[in-house]
Amino acid sequence: MKVINAFAKGWKKVIQSFVLCGLLYGMNFLFAFIVALPLKQLMDKKLSHSMEPQNLLAGFDFTVVVDFLNEYGVRDAFPNILANTQIIAIVFFFFSVFLTGGILAVFKNREEGFTRGIFWEGCAQYFWRLLRLTLYFLIIQVGILSIFFFILNAMTSGFDIEAIAHEGVIFDSIKILIPFYLICSGIIAMISDYAKIHMVHLDEAWLFKPFFGSFKIGLKKFFKTYPLFFLNFLIFVLILGVYWFLSERIITDNFTSILLLFVLGQVFILGRIFVKVLRISTATEMYRSLVYTTKNSEIPSLENQQVAHQNEE
Amino acid sequence: MRTLSRLIQVSNFNTKIETILCLLCFVATGFNLQGQSVLFPEPLSSRTASYDIDVQLDIKKKMIFADEKIHWLNSSTDTVRELQLHLYLNAFKNTQSTFMKEQGGASRGESTNKEDENVWGWQEITRFQDSFGNDLLVKAEYIQPDDDNEEDQSVIRIPLKEGVLPGQRVTYDLSFEAKLPNLIARTGYDKNYYFLVHWFPKLGVYEYPGIRYAEKGQWNCHQFHASTEFYADFGVYNVNIAVPKGYTLAASGLLQGTEEKDSLTIHKYRAEDVIDFAWTASPRMMEFHDKWKDVDLKVMANEEHIELVPRFFQATKNCLEYLDKHVGDYPYSNLTVVLPPFHGLGSSGMEYPTLVSGIGFKGLPDYIRIIEVITTHEVTHQYFMQMIATNEMEESWMDEGFTSYWESRIMDHYYGEKTSNIEFLSFGYGGMQTHRLEYLGLSNPKVSENFRFPWKFKHGGYHPLTYAKTCLWLKTLEGLVGFDHMNGIMKKYFEEWKFKHPCAKDFIAVVNNYVAENLSEEFPNGMDWFFDQVLYSSELCDYNVGWISNNKDEKDYGVFENTTEWGIEEGEGPEEIYTSKVVLFRKGEVIMPQEVLIHFDNGEEILEKWDGTDRSFEFEYKGTRQIEWAILDPQKKIYMDSNLNDNSYAVEIDQSPIWKTISKFFFWVQNTMQTMSSLI
Numbered sequence A: 001m002k003v004i005n006a007f008a009k010g011w012k013k014v015i016q017s018f019v020l021c022g023l024l025y026g027m028n029f030l031f032a033f034i035v036a037l038p039l040k041q042l043m044d045k046k047l048s049h050s051m052e053p054q055n056l057l058a059g060f061d062f063t064v065v066v067d068f069l070n071e072y073g074v075r076d077a078f079p080n081i082l083a084n085t086q087i088i089a090i091v092f093f094f095f096s097v098f099l100t101g102g103i104l105a106v107f108k109n110r111e112e113g114f115t116r117g118i119f120w121e122g123c124a125q126y127f128w129r130l131l132r133l134t135l136y137f138l139i140i141q142v143g144i145l146s147i148f149f150f151i152l153n154a155m156t157s158g159f160d161i162e163a164i165a166h167e168g169v170i171f172d173s174i175k176i177l178i179p180f181y182l183i184c185s186g187i188i189a190m191i192s193d194y195a196k197i198h199m200v201h202l203d204e205a206w207l208f209k210p211f212f213g214s215f216k217i218g219l220k221k222f223f224k225t226y227p228l229f230f231l232n233f234l235i236f237v238l239i240l241g242v243y244w245f246l247s248e249r250i251i252t253d254n255f256t257s258i259l260l261l262f263v264l265g266q267v268f269i270l271g272r273i274f275v276k277v278l279r280i281s282t283a284t285e286m287y288r289s290l291v292y293t294t295k296n297s298e299i300p301s302l303e304n305q306q307v308a309h310q311n312e313e
Numbered sequence B: 001m002r003t004l005s006r007l008i009q010v011s012n013f014n015t016k017i018e019t020i021l022c023l024l025c026f027v028a029t030g031f032n033l034q035g036q037s038v039l040f041p042e043p044l045s046s047r048t049a050s051y052d053i054d055v056q057l058d059i060k061k062k063m064i065f066a067d068e069k070i071h072w073l074n075s076s077t078d079t080v081r082e083l084q085l086h087l088y089l090n091a092f093k094n095t096q097s098t099f100m101k102e103q104g105g106a107s108r109g110e111s112t113n114k115e116d117e118n119v120w121g122w123q124e125i126t127r128f129q130d131s132f133g134n135d136l137l138v139k140a141e142y143i144q145p146d147d148d149n150e151e152d153q154s155v156i157r158i159p160l161k162e163g164v165l166p167g168q169r170v171t172y173d174l175s176f177e178a179k180l181p182n183l184i185a186r187t188g189y190d191k192n193y194y195f196l197v198h199w200f201p202k203l204g205v206y207e208y209p210g211i212r213y214a215e216k217g218q219w220n221c222h223q224f225h226a227s228t229e230f231y232a233d234f235g236v237y238n239v240n241i242a243v244p245k246g247y248t249l250a251a252s253g254l255l256q257g258t259e260e261k262d263s264l265t266i267h268k269y270r271a272e273d274v275i276d277f278a279w280t281a282s283p284r285m286m287e288f289h290d291k292w293k294d295v296d297l298k299v300m301a302n303e304e305h306i307e308l309v310p311r312f313f314q315a316t317k318n319c320l321e322y323l324d325k326h327v328g329d330y331p332y333s334n335l336t337v338v339l340p341p342f343h344g345l346g347s348s349g350m351e352y353p354t355l356v357s358g359i360g361f362k363g364l365p366d367y368i369r370i371i372e373v374i375t376t377h378e379v380t381h382q383y384f385m386q387m388i389a390t391n392e393m394e395e396s397w398m399d400e401g402f403t404s405y406w407e408s409r410i411m412d413h414y415y416g417e418k419t420s421n422i423e424f425l426s427f428g429y430g431g432m433q434t435h436r437l438e439y440l441g442l443s444n445p446k447v448s449e450n451f452r453f454p455w456k457f458k459h460g461g462y463h464p465l466t467y468a469k470t471c472l473w474l475k476t477l478e479g480l481v482g483f484d485h486m487n488g489i490m491k492k493y494f495e496e497w498k499f500k501h502p503c504a505k506d507f508i509a510v511v512n513n514y515v516a517e518n519l520s521e522e523f524p525n526g527m528d529w530f531f532d533q534v535l536y537s538s539e540l541c542d543y544n545v546g547w548i549s550n551n552k553d554e555k556d557y558g559v560f561e562n563t564t565e566w567g568i569e570e571g572e573g574p575e576e577i578y579t580s581k582v583v584l585f586r587k588g589e590v591i592m593p594q595e596v597l598i599h600f601d602n603g604e605e606i607l608e609k610w611d612g613t614d615r616s617f618e619f620e621y622k623g624t625r626q627i628e629w630a631i632l633d634p635q636k637k638i639y640m641d642s643n644l645n646d647n648s649y650a651v652e653i654d655q656s657p658i659w660k661t662i663s664k665f666f667f668w669v670q671n672t673m674q675t676m677s678s679l680i
């Protein structure tokens, strides 16, 4: 029941804080706009009188794209645009760390819902700690990836085509390992959610407790925490599936249909943002319910009191 | 055969009666060899160089041991006093061979243990006798006709004790052994998979006036270079291959029978009117059979690739059907496609007479058509270099470029112009498009002209220019003369030059003759101007529509003679008159005749012609109509134009495509960023 409760409450909180999703979407849009604008200007400059791009309406046309890149971009403008994309993506990553602090703060102060004050204060207050925490978990993720790579390496005799029977061995090994990898990586991602939540609730300068505490919360109550995480993952898959289904049915051969697909894409991006926020919101609800009912040692006592106090509504 | 050898022997005893007897020998030998024709009722070729080889594969030592008989016809008017033979496997003898040096330090691949002697390959002739029993090895020497690399042993020169008279057929008897390299340049072994190509001592081509560019008789026998392939005379091959029992075999030509001997099985093959002989052996390979018309098709594949086999058959059938229709008959009665195992990937994608190697991977989805592309390419080589036996060592564009052109045409015909190579969801590209990218995507597409020996592309561009640029200019030639005439040219070329050795000037002559007969009005000066630009020059072709203007005519203002009027009000008269112009530019050096389709706002369209010579040119119209848009080369005849996007200009045009592209890019950026943020 706890899973359903946490999920339902989380939904409610996100819907109450929908402005938050809007804000995050706005940031995403703004950053993408900064990247896309130079490309739009380049295309306007070079293609706005050409009739060849009309071929793109009927479907993809490699020649139009290749000639455009060859003539104007491959050695000049386009690499700059791609480089900009990379830079902006990295900047956006740090900015997202910053924003995540605000999201966590909003859900910590659940009774007040979204207020700009709480959000921006949270962004600033937790930035450095969140950045460190993110870094630790990224290191763990890289470690897991390395372990799986190591296993894959062993299964394929070091990708040595001389040593394995045929190339199918490599593909089959990857097929076998991917589900396990996704599960392990997902568990770490889930634990990292609890670490962040734990961190903002404890509000200590040191990350020792939230880091290790999150493993205790996540793993000891695994059959509550993981189904919740998986439920959120399914929501993402559902959104992706719906987007895929609809986008494949829109034939973008005129301005209206292009606009329609664009709007659908924006709804999808909003959906992704919604799922991200939902993940934190539902995990916060789960965290509170676990801490509230936990009498024993898996949560440090100080934190128990602190959180329990906040839960007395 | 033995009787005839005696005859030759006798004939050489006395030089005074040499000529007469040799003439007899020629007639007798020629008769006999032609009499041997068991596959074709009439020989298809001159059968200048034929080989009988008994070879045994030693799988423990990774070696072959062979006895070889070379039957050579001196078709020239010279008395030939030496032979030159390729010993291709010596290119893999050490890091000092020309092949290895040209490949650079990584020639054996980073993963190959260069200190392991098993990775290297070599071959040695242990006995070489003429029909009198003279040992010719004594004076034999390795020569380096292309460079001064004395370490290179890929060509051997054998001075003859008895010169070969004009028209004489001679037989030489030799033995050789070869250590097979770990697969390199398509040849060698990997585990228990063997791909035996360019594996036997093989004569160069004795060229004499009348053949290609030869001004005097001489051997054309180049060293083995990193980027060159082969050149050989047509002949008959009788090859008996002894491999351990349990090995499956495929080879050029037709299997005549097998024979068990101790632990070996001897496979007896015969190939007629071919320029080479290749074979493959493996205990894991399986045979699959199909048919196209009367041609027996065979695919050799390992168990893990069974699911891919139908794709190989289909691609082969498509290719043969298309070439049969547009070029000429495939005269052989069989064709084998070998799909190497993954560890034998180094032997994939290569062409030999009636035997080619393809490529494929387990689980390769249908929408990635690399199987079809490579199979089509290699099968097309049966025409361009196997039947039309151009010199791949000097004019590789004549086989690779022609093959790339036909490969693209065939693929685009059967799988769509925009989807023939890849067709995944809404993304895809076709064969011609791929070659266009390969050539025009070069950082310097002017790095060299096409007409250059492959190993003389010192600073890159060999592959894109040889394969892709040739493909593009052939497509452009097709645009200029028209699809049907292009097929006509190719048919004529095939008919005139099959089983011969044409060179560039021969092909150009075919084109010129065809054009003179069929397109003299369009091209009264022939097509030399075309080849001068596309083949012998490195310049780019690039035209564009600069702009369109529609200016309303105004009455004149100012002081004029015989009038005191200062100006006339605008808009007088019943209708407004416009001066409309389309301005065209030639940005590249290459000059091609152009067509321009001009569309007016009243729906009228005019197709104008421009010789394309001037750097800029305009078409001007006066009237009430205004130009809405203009397309230079509307049918994309000049496919090698380096930018087709600027070949059209519309005064006003729907900007939806730009919005479509931008919105997709925008969405992609958004997703990338959101994925980054999900790492937190």
Ligand SMILES: [Zn+2]
Pocket (backbone or CB within 6 Å): B377, B381, B399, B400, B403
């Ligand atoms: Zn080729």
